[in-house]
Amino acid sequence: MTRKTKxxxxxxxxxxxxxxxxxxxxxxxGALGIFQIHTKPIMPIQPFEVxxxxxxxxxxxxxxxxxxxxxxxxxxxxxxxxxxxxEPIIKDLLLMAIxxxxxxxxxxxxxxxxxxxxxYALIGHVNPHSVMFxxxxxxxxxxxxxxxxxxxxxxxxxxxQRESDSxxxxxxxxxxxxxxxxxxxxxxxxxxxxAVVTSIIAISNLGALFSVNYLPFWHGxxxxxxxxxxxxxxxxxxxxxxxxxxxxxxxxxxxxxxQTLRVVLGAxxxxxxxxxxWNYIIKAYPTSTLLxxxxxxxxxxxxxxxxxxxxxxxxxxxxxxxxLAVPRFGRDIRCVFxxxxxxxxxxxxxxxxxxxxxQVLKTISGLRVPAFEAHPFEIMxxxxxxxLAVFLYYICYKLxxxxxxxxxxxxx
Amino acid sequence: MVIDVNKCIGCGNCxxxxxxxxxxxxxxxxxxxxxxxxxxxETVPKAKVQKVVMNTDKNPxxxxxxxxxxxxxxxxxxxxxxxxxxxNVCPVYARFYTKEGIVLVDKNTCIGCKYCIVACPYxxxxxxPEQGVTDKCTFCYHRIKNGLEPACxxxxxxxxxxxxxxxxxxxxxxxxxxxxxxxxxKPEEGTFPRVFYIGLDSRFVE
Numbered sequence: 001m002t003r004k005t006k007x008x009x010x011x012x013x014x015x016x017x018x019x020x021x022x023x024x025x026x027x028x029x030g031a032l033g034i035f036q037i038h039t040k041p042i043m044p045i046q047p048f049e050v051x052x053x054x055x056x057x058x059x060x061x062x063x064x065x066x067x068x069x070x071x072x073x074x075x076x077x078x079x080x081x082x083x084x085x086x087e088p089i090i091k092d093l094l095l096m097a098i099x100x101x102x103x104x105x106x107x108x109x110x111x112x113x114x115x116x117x118x119x120y121a122l123i124g125h126v127n128p129h130s131v132m133f134x135x136x137x138x139x140x141x142x143x144x145x146x147x148x149x150x151x152x153x154x155x156x157x158x159x160x161q162r163e164s165d166s167x168x169x170x171x172x173x174x175x176x177x178x179x180x181x182x183x184x185x186x187x188x189x190x191x192x193x194x195a196v197v198t199s200i201i202a203i204s205n206l207g208a209l210f211s212v213n214y215l216p217f218w219h220g221x222x223x224x225x226x227x228x229x230x231x232x233x234x235x236x237x238x239x240x241x242x243x244x245x246x247x248x249x250x251x252x253x254x255x256x257x258x259q260t261l262r263v264v265l266g267a268x269x270x271x272x273x274x275x276x277x278w279n280y281i282i283k284a285y286p287t288s289t290l291l292x293x294x295x296x297x298x299x300x301x302x303x304x305x306x307x308x309x310x311x312x313x314x315x316x317x318x319x320x321x322x323x324l325a326v327p328r329f330g331r332d333i334r335c336v337f338x339x340x341x342x343x344x345x346x347x348x349x350x351x352x353x354x355x356x357x358x359q360v361l362k363t364i365s366g367l368r369v370p371a372f373e374a375h376p377f378e379i380m381x382x383x384x385x386x387x388l389a390v391f392l393y394y395i396c397y398k399l400x401x402x403x404x405x406x407x408x409x410x411x412x
Numbered sequence: 413m414v415i416d417v418n419k420c421i422g423c424g425n426c427x428x429x430x431x432x433x434x435x436x437x438x439x440x441x442x443x444x445x446x447x448x449x450x451x452x453x454e455t456v457p458k459a460k461v462q463k464v465v466m467n468t469d470k471n472p473x474x475x476x477x478x479x480x481x482x483x484x485x486x487x488x489x490x491x492x493x494x495x496x497x498x499x500n501v502c503p504v505y506a507r508f509y510t511k512e513g514i515v516l517v518d519k520n521t522c523i524g525c526k527y528c529i530v531a532c533p534y535x536x537x538x539x540x541p542e543q544g545v546t547d548k549c550t551f552c553y554h555r556i557k558n559g560l561e562p563a564c565x566x567x568x569x570x571x572x573x574x575x576x577x578x579x580x581x582x583x584x585x586x587x588x589x590x591x592x593x594x595x596x597x598k599p600e601e602g603t604f605p606r607v608f609y610i611g612l613d614s615r616f617v618e
Contacts (some may be wrong), residue, residue: 125521126501129500129501130503
């Protein structure tokens with residue numbers, strides 16, 4: 001039995017109430033984790049003493065997971081380059097892009113030791129030689145462009161939403177339509193172009209941040225390109241999950257759009273498979289440096305071998321490619337959905353392995369780091385940030401005009 | 413700074429003196445300077461190496477059973493590179509060169525992003541467990557500005573560490589660099605370290 005309750009003119013089912021409460025509890029758990037990380041009042045468990053282990057840990061991997069997503073590129077395909085089959089999902093993608101970058105920046109903002117000083121950094125005390133400075137700058141710019149683009153893209157729908165039954169939705173619409181604007185879609189297209197360029201620069205900048213270092217597993221000129229490719233994979237897979245879940249909740253079907261995403265995801269995964277194989281072969285080749293081979297061995301035979309072979313290669317690449325490429329499975333939305341979930345799991349482990357596994361050979365104060373050990377507070381914070389992203393997406397979806405004109409009966 | 417590996421006996425006085433002078437907790441295995449003890453047996457193609465690190469007030473060299481007969485100690489610290497990766501990567505200019513060429517940390521500016529820890533090829537930077545900012549050797553800048561020697565140099569009983577101005581023709585460091593064969597750690601990284609070693613077999617030192 002599904003009981004319904006009225007909230008601001010919206011039907012809120014019990015399942016949604018459970019979802020909201022669970023999300024808030026998990027966000028609270030995350031907040032507690034972050035608080036503990038910054039204050040360490042109870043038990044500074046040894047591996048967490050950062051310099052003893054790895055300087056960049058789970059939260060940095062989570063940051064990379066959030067911000068390296070190619071939503072903007074897919075939006076640009078639909079909005080700028082006229083791939084009309086993607087138009088019904090543009091709103092979803094814009095929202096996902098904003099939320100992932102927002103939560104990503106929050107993650108890294110709270111991961112650094114002196115969060116309050118980052119504000120000073122933003123007002124001028126910066127080093128233009130530092131890739132990290134440019135990375136943050138481009139992500140902040142991208143976020144601003146995305147917010148403006150989304151506002152312009154939704155403007156006409158917001159005007160209509162001013163007549164909504166829901167008080168909350170009406171209020172949001174009234175506030176967001178205070179500035180008057182005409183031809184908003186055209187402006188959105190122009191800003192969208194700037195946003196996609198900024199997005200690609202920001203993502204490749206993050207790749208450069210890792211590749212400029214003296215660690216053999218990271219170092220190389222192709223890492224920025226690899227990041228852009230993996231952003232396409234991650235963004236497409238998350239987009240499929242978001243669209244399918246939203247359609248399931250609303251009884252819509254955006255089959256054609258999901259099928260287009262399926263092609264993009266399948267192609268990107270295939271390229272990534274080749275890229276991954278050659279990356280490892282070149283780094284482990286007998287003529288490579290000894291350190292380069294040792295760094296690769298960590299993933300092929302060492303402490304990260306299970307993560308690499310099972311999560312990254314099998315779950316993240318081979319099974320999704322099979323599910324997406326075989327027409328019998330690929331035409332079925334459920335299979336595409338499963339393939340996307342597997343891909344996202346693979347991507348998460350790829351980010352985690354790249355960030356932490358890349359530092360395995362790093363010598364910290366003369367100590368060799370054998371393997372990564374996640375601290376409970378880090379795990380709590382990670383769960384919190386992931387829940388916050390999902391919860392924020394849900395709230396925005398509820399309050400913004402996310403409806404699309406799609407036939408309820410559109411089917412394969 | 414010049415370090416004569418042949419003279420280092422692994423007593424660890426330098427580590428303890430540095431920790432006390434610069435307020436680094438004695439018991440935590442983080443230090444601005446540390447001593448690596450190596451025991452090596454030359455085999456083909458790769459030598460067998462045993463490595464032990466001293467970076468607290470406990471000296472592990474007193475208890476360790478060395479596996480191989482060739483034993484030597486390598487004191488380590490920030491190399492104060494002329495092309496320092498930590499200075500290049502710091503997003504907020506918390507790392508800088510003094511006019512003497514020493515690399516320092518501005519602890520009031522450091523945001524604790526830890527990029528310098530990741531970028532340093534020598535593992536010479538760490539996060540101060542109490543201050544929440546990165547920390548590293550300053551050549552005891554507060555001492556040398558007042559005409560004193562760095563604490564580690566002063567504490568070394570065998571005069572294995574020699575500190576001075578490379579450009580001063582009257583300094584001991586100048587004379588050593590002019591007359592003796594010295595080497596630096598990881599010259600291939602292009603960081604141009606300013607800590608020079610005499611008698612170092614750099615094959616074994618990471």
